[in-house]
Amino acid sequence: MRDSITIVLSGEAGQGLQTVEEFLVETLTQEAYVFSSKEVMSRVRGGNNSVEIRISDHPIQALRYTIDYLFLFNDHAFDRLSPRIKKDTVIYGEAPFLKSVPTKFKTKEVAFLDLAKQAGNRLYENTAMFGYIAGMIDASSDNAKALITKRFTKRGEDIVSGNIKAFDLGYALGLVDADRPKALKPLKFTPKRVMTGNDVLTLGAIAGGVNYVAAYPMSPGTSLMTMLEEKSRDVDILVEQAEDEIAALNMVIGAWYAGARALTTTSGGGFALMTEAVSLAGITESPAVVHVAQRPGPATGLPTRTEQADLNLVLYAGHGEFPRMILAPGRLEDGIEVMSRAFYMADKYQIPVFVLSDQYWLESMSQVEHLEFNPKYLESFVVKTERDYKRYAFDQSGISPRGIPGYGLGYVKVDSDEHDEEGMITESFTMRVDMHEKRLHKFELMKEDILEPLISGATEKEKLLLSWGSTYGVIEEALVTNPKWGYTHVHFTQVYPLPTSVEKLIRGAKSITVIENNATGQFANLIQMTYGIKVSRRILKYNGEPYHIDELVTILEEKQ
Amino acid sequence: MRDSITIVLSGEAGQGLQTVEEFLVETLTQEAYVFSSKEVMSRVRGGNNSVEIRISDHPIQALRYTIDYLFLFNDHAFDRLSPRIKKDTVIYGEAPFLKSVPTKFKTKEVAFLDLAKQAGNRLYENTAMFGYIAGMIDASSDNAKALITKRFTKRGEDIVSGNIKAFDLGYALGLVDADRPKALKPLKFTPKRVMTGNDVLTLGAIAGGVNYVAAYPMSPGTSLMTMLEEKSRDVDILVEQAEDEIAALNMVIGAWYAGARALTTTSGGGFALMTEAVSLAGITESPAVVHVAQRPGPATGLPTRTEQADLNLVLYAGHGEFPRMILAPGRLEDGIEVMSRAFYMADKYQIPVFVLSDQYWLESMSQVEHLEFNPKYLESFVVKTERDYKRYAFDQSGISPRGIPGYGLGYVKVDSDEHDEEGMITESFTMRVDMHEKRLHKFELMKEDILEPLISGATEKEKLLLSWGSTYGVIEEALVTNPKWGYTHVHFTQVYPLPTSVEKLIRGAKSITVIENNATGQFANLIQMTYGIKVSRRILKYNGEPYHIDELVTILEEKQ
Amino acid sequence: MTKFEFNHDIDIAWCPGCGNFPLRNILIKALQELELDPTQVVFSSGIGQAAKMPQYVDASYFNGLHGRGMAVASAISAVNPKLTVIAEGGDGDMYGEGGNHLIHNIRRNPHLIHIVHNNMVYGLTKGQASPTSPIGLITPIQLDGVYNQPINPMALALAMGATFVGRGFSGDQEKTKELIKAAILHNGYAIVDIFHPCVTYNKVNTFAWYKSHTFWLDETYIKTDKLAAMKLALDEEKLACGILFQVEGKSYPQRHPFYKGDLTPLYLRKRDPKVIEKLINPTK
Amino acid sequence: MTKFEFNHDIDIAWCPGCGNFPLRNILIKALQELELDPTQVVFSSGIGQAAKMPQYVDASYFNGLHGRGMAVASAISAVNPKLTVIAEGGDGDMYGEGGNHLIHNIRRNPHLIHIVHNNMVYGLTKGQASPTSPIGLITPIQLDGVYNQPINPMALALAMGATFVGRGFSGDQEKTKELIKAAILHNGYAIVDIFHPCVTYNKVNTFAWYKSHTFWLDETYIKTDKLAAMKLALDEEKLACGILFQVEGKSYPQRHPFYKGDLTPLYLRKRDPKVIEKLINPTK
Ligand SMILES: Cc1ncc(C[n+]2csc(CCOP(=O)(O)OP(=O)(O)O)c2C)c(N)n1
Ligand SMILES: Cc1ncc(C[n+]2csc(CCOP(=O)(O)OP(=O)(O)O)c2C)c(N)n1
Ligand code: SF4
Ligand code: SF4
Ligand SMILES: [Mg+2]
Numbered sequence A, B: 001m002r003d004s005i006t007i008v009l010s011g012e013a014g015q016g017l018q019t020v021e022e023f024l025v026e027t028l029t030q031e032a033y034v035f036s037s038k039e040v041m042s043r044v045r046g047g048n049n050s051v052e053i054r055i056s057d058h059p060i061q062a063l064r065y066t067i068d069y070l071f072l073f074n075d076h077a078f079d080r081l082s083p084r085i086k087k088d089t090v091i092y093g094e095a096p097f098l099k100s101v102p103t104k105f106k107t108k109e110v111a112f113l114d115l116a117k118q119a120g121n122r123l124y125e126n127t128a129m130f131g132y133i134a135g136m137i138d139a140s141s142d143n144a145k146a147l148i149t150k151r152f153t154k155r156g157e158d159i160v161s162g163n164i165k166a167f168d169l170g171y172a173l174g175l176v177d178a179d180r181p182k183a184l185k186p187l188k189f190t191p192k193r194v195m196t197g198n199d200v201l202t203l204g205a206i207a208g209g210v211n212y213v214a215a216y217p218m219s220p221g222t223s224l225m226t227m228l229e230e231k232s233r234d235v236d237i238l239v240e241q242a243e244d245e246i247a248a249l250n251m252v253i254g255a256w257y258a259g260a261r262a263l264t265t266t267s268g269g270g271f272a273l274m275t276e277a278v279s280l281a282g283i284t285e286s287p288a289v290v291h292v293a294q295r296p297g298p299a300t301g302l303p304t305r306t307e308q309a310d311l312n313l314v315l316y317a318g319h320g321e322f323p324r325m326i327l328a329p330g331r332l333e334d335g336i337e338v339m340s341r342a343f344y345m346a347d348k349y350q351i352p353v354f355v356l357s358d359q360y361w362l363e364s365m366s367q368v369e370h371l372e373f374n375p376k377y378l379e380s381f382v383v384k385t386e387r388d389y390k391r392y393a394f395d396q397s398g399i400s401p402r403g404i405p406g407y408g409l410g411y412v413k414v415d416s417d418e419h420d421e422e423g424m425i426t427e428s429f430t431m432r433v434d435m436h437e438k439r440l441h442k443f444e445l446m447k448e449d450i451l452e453p454l455i456s457g458a459t460e461k462e463k464l465l466l467s468w469g470s471t472y473g474v475i476e477e478a479l480v481t482n483p484k485w486g487y488t489h490v491h492f493t494q495v496y497p498l499p500t501s502v503e504k505l506i507r508g509a510k511s512i513t514v515i516e517n518n519a520t521g522q523f524a525n526l527i528q529m530t531y532g533i534k535v536s537r538r539i540l541k542y543n544g545e546p547y548h549i550d551e552l553v554t555i556l557e558e559k560q
Numbered sequence C, D: 001m002t003k004f005e006f007n008h009d010i011d012i013a014w015c016p017g018c019g020n021f022p023l024r025n026i027l028i029k030a031l032q033e034l035e036l037d038p039t040q041v042v043f044s045s046g047i048g049q050a051a052k053m054p055q056y057v058d059a060s061y062f063n064g065l066h067g068r069g070m071a072v073a074s075a076i077s078a079v080n081p082k083l084t085v086i087a088e089g090g091d092g093d094m095y096g097e098g099g100n101h102l103i104h105n106i107r108r109n110p111h112l113i114h115i116v117h118n119n120m121v122y123g124l125t126k127g128q129a130s131p132t133s134p135i136g137l138i139t140p141i142q143l144d145g146v147y148n149q150p151i152n153p154m155a156l157a158l159a160m161g162a163t164f165v166g167r168g169f170s171g172d173q174e175k176t177k178e179l180i181k182a183a184i185l186h187n188g189y190a191i192v193d194i195f196h197p198c199v200t201y202n203k204v205n206t207f208a209w210y211k212s213h214t215f216w217l218d219e220t221y222i223k224t225d226k227l228a229a230m231k232l233a234l235d236e237e238k239l240a241c242g243i244l245f246q247v248e249g250k251s252y253p254q255r256h257p258f259y260k261g262d263l264t265p266l267y268l269r270k271r272d273p274k275v276i277e278k279l280i281n282p283t284k
């Protein structure tokens, strides 16, 4: 575990926790390593939400369970967090908010509201707190003030100067806090951008050429749609709110058919409704890009929390048999590659491609330096049709060239029944076998386009630790700080089909540990199924939270 | 392969092939072993359908590819069947129907229409053909005539006597057919009942206490609904045609909630639409019985043919993680056990139970002597509620007693969100873990209720042949006649969860062959995943047909 | 009267000032005034802020999937016609995701009450357009304003042949309570669409907006004339509240050949093993 | 004229005598008479006997899932508004399984023609009740006769705000052809419900039944009065054929903020990598 400090803000939905988070992270990203994430309840106002901001002098990509500094926003903000308090945690808040804190804990009363009023308006309270924290950790007040100015300029000069005053008042107090951490900032640091998974996926979709989105709102999948709607002012994207998820994927398939690069986004429950259409994409050989943002199920489950329990659903969605691809971003920057690549692969192989993320990965804020995109992924595989065009021609390449209606002299006949080369319904046994094998043969073709796993850690490769998706960061951090364990970390960004390149590695390993954020070990099962071996150990978590770095280190340390 | 003869009737939808099939099979079942099945196109009239009736002096449970006697009903009835003709096959028909048959094949003109007219009406044509075939194979004409009388009595005496006359005319000709087979009838034979899979499942559902059905028509799943509607005159069954499959499963879950024993029936595409509700059953701990009648996909695929390619779909349907059970009848009589047991297990464990059949199994006609049902399966696990009733109480038994609204003094609060014991929404991490583990723990409890596999063949158990569902009959027949191969056949009627009882057997085997009616080996994958071993060989078929006995014997013989 | 109320504090997940609060009061009062036995009342709802209502009324409930509350309700009432079944949810839940169950259950005329909290927006998912959102409403996904024709639930219900079509407004508590009571007393399907402000996400259709755009039908109104009701329903300037339409019709348990006048719930009908034996082995 | 016809024999999967045959003639004639270019015409259908129509008309088609023809059609026309898009299917397909897409697409007013073959029964699956089956119709699943109120597609479309609402009958070929032509020429969503006999499974709503229960609107009929149209639509004794209602309205590409008057299809709009670079690394 890296040297770091963990600050947690706790309050109600609507109390502005997120604003403080954004201010802090944006300020700090210019001078330190920072990572933040939030926990929210499934309600619009009230309840108890919290934000964790972790700061370090080394790169970090994970949350910590144990809290160093806790800021309470109201009188019922403490309870839920008490297991995360240790004896030197400092708990801040207005006097009444601290009442519920057991006396054994260290509290510190700060009258943020008074500071705000002093600055001219009780509404500046959060800014005063921001100032306090910035002071405590010695953040650049210039950077902070620039941000405040930028944020409030539209609201007028008074608001700007009021907020700055509140910030200064807080900052001054924070600077002299006796419990403030010793410097945690790296000596040399290139300022970085801070982004969420949602930001990166949005850009990835644009880099993949998305120009049509049909989706039905469902957390945490909705943000991608919302952000693409925002971006539709800069690039051509037609965004349509579908009447339900069934419509959404059928519309996406219809849109590809007519020449668009289309995307839908949803969560497990919404995706469950799409499964018939996934099969439609399978037999019609239609491209489709589907973003499935996981949250804990079954059914409505814990709608605002995180989990990795929809891998099976995505793997096997749809009746009958047909090829598909599943990509799951691990590192933040993978979001661009994964999402843009999804469009390319969908178009190239005429298959549904799934991007599997989760609430935690999407909503965490993390740092990047420079982002890359591959313009190749914009390439369109659509052909102009000739008069005698046959949509399902048996082509040497193994893939029938895909025309679209209205572009060329041919007709584009697409059928959900088994069909002949022209796209007409057939019940011929031999045609069935030929078409079915043509479709399934794409699994072979796709082998040349596999996104290889990220391999790190011990070079011996005897003690493997396998992972996929959002657990990447926390596992990396745990292993980088504990090379003594001797794990080789193999992280799969392409979750399906699994690469054959690592088959030898996996079959030859002495032990295989799989870490997942679910209760049954779905990826471990996929490994067993694919390679016909037994996984030695499954580390699983399924309470709705992501893994915390300290928790994971303890789990791994215990059984070494 | 057993000594048998294969008679095929080929014609259009609507030409009455099925009537001849039923007559023949019903007559023969009193004096010989018989098995029949049909192949129909996805249309209401026209096209080319066929019926195969296989007769033997030993028990049989499979089709044969090679045809001995082919009867054509029209001039375009031959073509599709030509690969199944060998040099001593005899092809019968009116002169014009035989024109399309290549001269190298042996044809025999029979003027069935003339016989019918002689008997008084051209409509008796099929009866004349029935008579001819009955004569050829020396079936009891008394039995046949009794059937004819029974069938036509309602339509008046003239129709009865006309049909009998047509039968006699055909019978007389058949008796003197020079190519008629040598006697194939067993010397001693107890008359048997002939039934289809649909018949048996219908009775099984009734024996399981079904009293509510909500379903949306989809072949081949519709028949079960239709037959239960017919039976609703004898027993209390409320049948409702749902507006779509989503409604169907939600209604079934609602019906169980209110105290019914409810069933839905569909095929893969319709089931795909139910997957969100499967997850609902998971978290609400609602019983549900879902019959999924497989047909070849993806999507609309080959709607009237057969396949076993929806195992994965049923295994992994629904987002999130929760227990389920999958049963698939192999032997005809298993339909009663499997379907009635499904209700019991659903009620006992408060889980969705899937009965996985396929077009071939459902529509084939086969023989049974006496059927058994287990009255235990009618047992209801519903409790009368007390005032302080909590639907999701943590009970010693591991299963929260299930009350229903209106029965008792308590309220029954059921939630698709994660919930507490009372059924109220919760976001407590610990409650989540407790509830999730309570649900998943049922996998452990269910171990005491596993339907054990049928094991037959070699006692050495080194060379395993694994199967599930409708392939049972054809594999058994192949192995019984070829003990030299040394296979031990392990047939799984309970497909999920897989029994631990055979783990040692499977892990210790020298070779494992899995036979399935699909293209990717879904059950073989489940075996690999469950036991962490590699399957040695997959025998797969996916053209829309079931396995034929001669075909399977050849495949198995080749690689011995 | 305390029936349907909890005897302990409950944590309600709605925003302060939300129209769902008065609606809850109205609903509980209606149930109390009709002196219903809470053990014989069942709610069925989907997902949304509105759909949380059953959590806050002490009776049985099935809180299922988004959009499917009506399907579940329909089966509950089919299987036990003696229960008072209330399907409740939001405009997105019931008219959007659940649209197909809406139209086909009107056709069934199930014996249940259908209450739709119409705030003209998706509340729980943070403010996207719902099927009733007015043209021009700016939302996170309709940045240039809603452009689809909003659904007209009253006209739709009438066109589908509903036998009870009513509309209320959470701001008019007394009248809306009476409306709900009438719906509960109706034989067969009764839809009650209830306007209520979402103070967080809908800044157009506010309390004041509803107040000024609605009026209540008075005693002179003849509620059995479908065309007249349709005319009222189609008027989108002045939105009529009250019972727009009500006629007698056979409800599901009266229509379906299963019940034949004997409304014994399914769970009380036991299957006789002897009958099964006869069906399974008929020749014996 | 041979456009839209095949230059070889085709095997049609309908029963002899089925109303789908005249419907096919009507449709092809309508397309020919409007001199449409077959490369610019796209059918979208679901599953059913009616939904097989696109197989038998030589043009592009997307023959998708049961009930989803409208969703696919809506996206096709959204993405390329220059195409003539025809969503076609049966009463089960379009009003049953596809009911939610029906109501919500009417709200969108997509630029497409919606043709529903209304034989009042599920043909392909062998005769179960469809949403338009009349009360009392005996089917394999409704052995005591249909008991649900049939859907009234015309009233429903009107209530939902459709801008073109028409009904035809395959037995009146000339008039039905003109009706389809008018629908094709309409700007926005046009629904055409077409009665036609299923000779195999519906022995009640036969050719003769349709003949005697329908009449055609004449020139004196004013088709812009919604209430008058509604009155006609609600009359289930004498079923009006022709254009029951038609008004001008902004169609989807005119309403959606995306197009802003430039109807260039999406496939012709290329994304500039420079713009992407700017969005991805804005500070550079
Ligand atoms: C299948 C599915 N799709 C989407 C969602 C996400 N979702 C939850 S509530 C809701 C909309 C709620 O709107 P409404 O029904 O109007 O209720 P309100 O919150 O406004 O009361 C949506 C889209 C879901 N839970 N399930
Ligand atoms: C999801 C799904 N459910 C059910 C079916 C089975 N199915 C095919 S066609 C059809 C009904 C056809 O009726 P209709 O649309 O009226 O067409 P018709 O055959 O009468 O022309 C049904 C239920 C299916 N293909 N897919
Ligand atoms: S979001 Fe709107 S509808 Fe939901 S609780 Fe808040 S104010 Fe009420
Ligand atoms: S079943 Fe009916 S609708 Fe279908 S083709 Fe035959 S006659 Fe026509
Ligand atoms: Mg709402």
Ligand SMILES: [Mg+2]
Residues within 6 Å of the ligand: D050, D090, D091, D092, D117, D118, D119, D120, D121, D122, D123, D130
């Ligand atoms: Mg029809």
